Amino acid sequence: MVSAALLTQARRSAGLSQRALAARAGVAQQEITRYERGRVTPSLERLRALIAACGLELTFALARADDSYDAQIVAVLALAQSLRLEHALRDAQPLRVARAQASGASAPTHADVLGVLRALDRVAVRYVLIGELAEVMHGSPLLPITSTVTIVARAGQRDSLSAAITASGGQPTASVATSLIDAPARFTLGLDGVELVVAPAPAGTQGYEDLRRDATSVRIDEDLTVMVASLIDLVRVAEASEDRARLPALRRTLELATATADASADAA
DSSP states (O other), rough: OHHHHHHHHHHTTOOOOOOHHHHHHHHOOOHHHHHTSSOOOOOOHHHHHHHHHTTTOOOOOOOOOOOOTTTHHHHTTSOOOHHHHHHHHHHHHHHHHHHHHTTTTEEEEHHHHHHHHHHHHHHOOOEEEEEEHHHHTTTTTOOOSSSEEEEOOOOHHHHHHHHHHHTTTTOOTTTSSSSSOOOOOHHHHHHTTTEEEEEESSSTTOOOHHHHHTTEEEEETTTTEEOOOOOHHHHHHHHHHHOTTTHHHHHHHHHHHHHHHHHHHHHH
């Protein structure tokens, strides 16, 4: 399924539908579908050609095998998806406390993060969650120690976003425009320093509609459900970002999560 994820990531990064990619590559759309669903594994040469049709290049390098994340990822994947955020924030709390003490601030808690998400929910902001919080919900072993809630919001929600920011203890600014903005807007909120980042179109994506297409609805508390970007799309964002430090762990998470899902499907 590694080839399936790579092809899907490349196609979405190029902003192409399966039909458009098939036309560019001179193949039937069904072929692209079979590859992306993992029903057929393309040869390496075929995969390179399809990715080239996306305007990208599949590069290769040999490196020492690293399975240092595997045990952590497997342990997180064993948890219900609804519990992963709570466990990640709990495990990261000592690091967050240390960071907060160094700056003279108090450390945000799980409840503080949920407070921001609830504020967005109460005023019906339409968004997709990305960033560290979304990553741990998919099984990433990297702890979210920055207390940043990063969302990609649908355009045209100025009033709702302003209301959510105000309810969370922040101050809306003129940059929360009807069509959002061209660069991410950051708001340090009153809930012990939780930061809300509103990103119109993260690197490697075409924005809300692009990420919403494959996002998953996750219930993380009795009264709170959030739309979380797919793991493939989170890898896509990390791949295109300037800071790629999280990428190896995310790619390994994608491999193990896919293997786990395949094993469950076979057992069923």
